[in-house]
Amino acid sequence: MKGSGERNRLGFTLIELLVVIIILGLLAGIVIPRVVGRVDQARRESTRIQLKALKGALEQFRMDNGFYPTTEQGLRALVEKPEIPPVPKRWHRYLDELPRDGWGNEFVYLSPGEDGHPYELFSVGPDGLEGTEDDLSVWNLVKGE
Incomplete structure (x- = not known):
């Protein structure tokens, strides 16, 4: 015949389960914010890389054609020859497709830009x-920010 002490060893007590749940909650509270922070950091870095690639393609477009695409032509001018004047004479495909920022948004392009910049190119962020x-x-x- 089994004693009452032996029966208690067969399963977990409510207190033991609560302790395990509290420990898991504390670990989740420490780990999840770090993982979420890394995801946001990765999205920002991806967006920076895409901005640099777009800037390079815009510079190549200007070197080939003597001007940047207009606001109306937009970034689409990097993947399809614009039909809106001024039509570039030495156009070629600069990108296979237009990238999106780390949050899935389209980049904003305006030409001419403000503050002496030839164009504005930015992500609207998260x-x-x-x-x-x-x-x-x-x-x-460019400034390293």
């Missing part, structure tokens, strides 16, 4: 809203 603090501009990348 909030998807233009003109907020989380926007990433190609010109800030």
Whole structure:
């Protein structure tokens, strides 16, 4: 015949289960913010890389054609020959496809730009809203920001 002490060893007590749940909660509280922070950091880095690639393609377009695409032509001028004037005479495909930023948004392109820049090129960032603090501009990348 089994004693009452032997029966208790066959399963976990409610207190033991609560301790395990609390420990798992604490670990999740430490690990999840770090993982989420890394995902956001990876999205920002991906966006920076895409901005640099777009900047390079825009510079190549200008060297070939003597001007940057207009706002109306947009970044699409890097993957399809523009039909809107001024039509580039020495155009070729500069990119296979237009990239999106790390959050899946299209990049914003305006030409001419402001503050003496020949164009504006930026990501609206994680909030998807233009003109907020989380926007990433190609010109800030040049400055190392």
